[in-house]
Amino acid sequence: MKNKLLKRSTIEKKRSRWGWLFILPWFIGTVYFFIIPMLQSARYAFSDVTIRNGIVNYKFAGLENYIYIFTKDSNFLPGLAESIGNVLYQVPIIVIFSLFMALLIKSKFPGRTFFRAVFFFPVIIASGVAINILQTQVLMSSDAAGVQQQAYMFSVPSFTVLTEQLGLPTFVTELAASITGGFFNITWKSGVQMVLLLAAVNHISPSSYEAADIEGASQWEKLWKITFPMISPTLLVVLIYSIIDSFTDYGNKIMQMISEHFGKGYYEYSTAVGLVYFIVVLVLTGAVNLIFSKKVYYATQ
Amino acid sequence: MKSEMNSLHRHHIMLAGVKGTKYIIGALRFVFLVGMSFVMLYPVLFMLSSGFKSLDDIYNPTVIWIPKQFSLMPLKLAADVMDYKNGVIKTLMMTVPSVILQLISVLLAGYGFARFKFKGRKILFGLLVFTIIVPVQSYAIPLYVNFTRFDYFGLGTVVGWITGKALTTNLINTNSVFYLQAILGAGIRSGLYIFILRQFFRNMPVELEEAAMIDGCGHLMTFIRIMLPNATSMLATVGVFSVVWYWNDYFLSSLFYRTTFPISVNLTTLRSLLTTSNMVTGINAQDLMFLREPILACGCLITVMPLILLYLLAQRFFTEGVERSGIVG
Structure with missing residues (x-):
């Protein structure tokens, strides 16, 4: 009995050592290329930095920068509230939309290869410099682009013109433009999510569905009892990725604030805001993870 | 009846x-x-x-979508200004090894997080999520400074205690800046890939692993022989993401390279050149005013085109891979 217990604990020890070995390269890299630079950069946030003749002088300032963020900076808290608000309404739409699209092109039908290829385009284009250039170009060339539309990634150039020519009242035009603009925006933010979910959906073995067919399950039941549980791990990634993506988007108020302060040379304040913001995001992401990971089905458990 | x-x-x-x-x-x-x-x-x-619009097409208000006189001049100008050939070579030199090294480290870490219980796993996973949240911009300056005097993970400093002179190397403007980060799980978006693969490996049935262990495979062999062949669809997805994000990277490339730049950096150079100056070789100032948009469009096109072609080629391979990997489930 004692022997058995002993043996078991050594097996577990061995497993745990193997676990460490597998993550070791990542751990070294994270310490060296993330934690250390991050701490060096956090040092700014606790000091008054002056650069004179190319020499950086730190003067320890304690929590001064942090107190300023919460008491005097009139942009931070409203900006934070706005970011959280954006996440609350954007993320569910993005997740549901990308799931819908993935399920739509899952089954075999003519032209499926073409659509799959096309659905990867947002990933290729939206992650590069090209998107910035195209954004300004497209907006410049579409003469009817209103002020409101500039916030969106792409506007449909002829659409506003068309509704105006039909003689519709302006509020209809504006509403239609904002709906189509929002649609474009959501589509372009869902690229990564769609591709991930498509891979997950495709990985479900056809034999599970065949078994369900024999048992006489309906499409609806198959969706809830097979598809959702099988893709739930990827769905969790998609959810968390969408949250982080929304928080760290370049259009986000706080992110703009960080880069603005940085551009003006207030490194210490910029890093302090960054630290506070990213920790808030981490806590929120962790909470979402806690709530949803209980619902995730893993084959290993 | x-x-x-x-x-x-x-x-x-x-x-x-x-x-x-x-x-x-x-x-x-x-x-x-x-x-x-x-x-x-x-x-x-x-x-x-x-x-591909010619000058005449731009003056012509009836031309909206399809050019009447097809012109290759904007394409040629864009390619010249962007030093396209060298840019592509540089991008490939950066991207291809980095992607391979990144996939190795990310697969190992994803598998480690998914399949093993060890002390500190939860905290480390929280750290992983934190690396996804924090953009590299917020620690780029110290990172850059550290690479100007890379001390071989502290070894150089230890050597310094003995010999009196620390062993450091300036890695700026070398590809190894990217390779090192890639193999150590700190490449572009590595955290996200680890998360994706961790979720994926967690969903693999235990029976597969147990069967392999009974057959006498060690943990590493089980990983290579059993888990990897069953992970082709996710591996292909992560691989294509990795290629796209390295290829499209602008921030790190402009930070770490000094002489020849990857193609996406050259694209921004093209843009700033077109918006600030009237002097581009091979075209007079007046024509340039009107050809700005076509030249920029061509610049974008030739930057993303290799990725689109690559995806179209790879797609067949990985949808096949998906259908074949029906063992799991």
Whole structure:
């Protein structure tokens, strides 16, 4: 009995050592290329930095920068509230939309290869410099682009013109433009999510569905009892990725604030805001993870 | 008898109804997908349309989408200014090894997080999520400074205690900056890939692993022989993401390279050149004013084109891979 217990604990020890070995390269890299630079950069946030003749002088300032963020900076808290608000309404739409699209092109039908290829385009284009250039170009060339539309990634150039020519009242035009603009925006933010979910959906073995067919399950039941549980791990990634993506988007108020302060040379304040913001995001992401990971089905458990 | 006929008849009608709705759903899906494709293809169509317009087409108000006089001049100018050939070579030199090294480290870490219980796993996973959240911009300056005097993970400093002179190397403007970060799980978006793969490996059935262990495979062999072949679809997805993000990277490339730059950095150079100066070799100032948009569109096009071609080539491979990997489930 004692022997058995002993043996078991050594097996577990061995497993745990193997676990460490597998993550070791990542751990070294994270310490060296993330934690250390991050701490060096956090040092700014606790000091008054002056650069004179190319020499950086730190003067320890304690929590001064942090107190300023919460008491005097009139942009931070409203900006934070706005970011959280954006996440609350954007993320569910993005997740549901990308799931819908993935399920739509899952089954075999003519032209499926073409659509799959096309659905990867947002990933290729939206992650590069090209998107910035195209954004300004497209907006410049579409003469009817209103002020409101500039916030969106792409506007449909002829659409506003068309509704105006039909003689519709302006509020209809504006509403239609904002709906189509929002649609474009959501589509372009869902690229990564769609591709991930498509891979997950495709990985479900056809034999599970065949078994369900024999048992006489309906499409609806198959969706809830097979598809959702099988893709739930990827769905969790998609959810968390969408949250982080929304928080760290370049259009986000706080992110703009960080880069603005940085551009003006207030490194210490910029890093302090960054630290506070990213920790808030981490806590929120962790909470979402806690709530949803209980619902995730893993084959290993 | 009669009632049996009746029910059979009803059954037929029902079947026809099901078939009918199936066609309608199929047609609706097709229409919807065509609309979505337009949304997603729009920027590429825009680039193709405005990139090949000649000067006459730009003056001509009747030309909206399809140029009447096809011109390759904007393309040639864009390629010249962007030093396209060298830029692509540089991008490949950075991207290809980095992607391979990144995939290795990310697969190992994802598997480690998914399949093993060890002390500190939860905290380390929290750290992983934190690396996804914090953008590299917020620690780029110290990172850059550290690479100007890379001390071989502290070894150089230890050597310094003994010999009096620390062993450091300036790695700026070398590809090894990217390779080192990639193999150590700190490449571009590595955290996200680890998370994706961790979720994926966690969902692999235990029986597979147990069977391999009974056959005498060690943990590493189980990983290579059993887990990897079953992970082709996710591996392909992560691989393509990795290629795309390295290829499109602008921030790190402009930070770490000094002499020759990857193609996406050259694209921004092209843009700033076109917006700030009237002097571009091979074209006079007045024509340039009107050809700005076509030249920029061509610049974007030749930057993303290799990725699109690569994806079209790879797609066949990885949808096949998906269908073949039906063992799991």
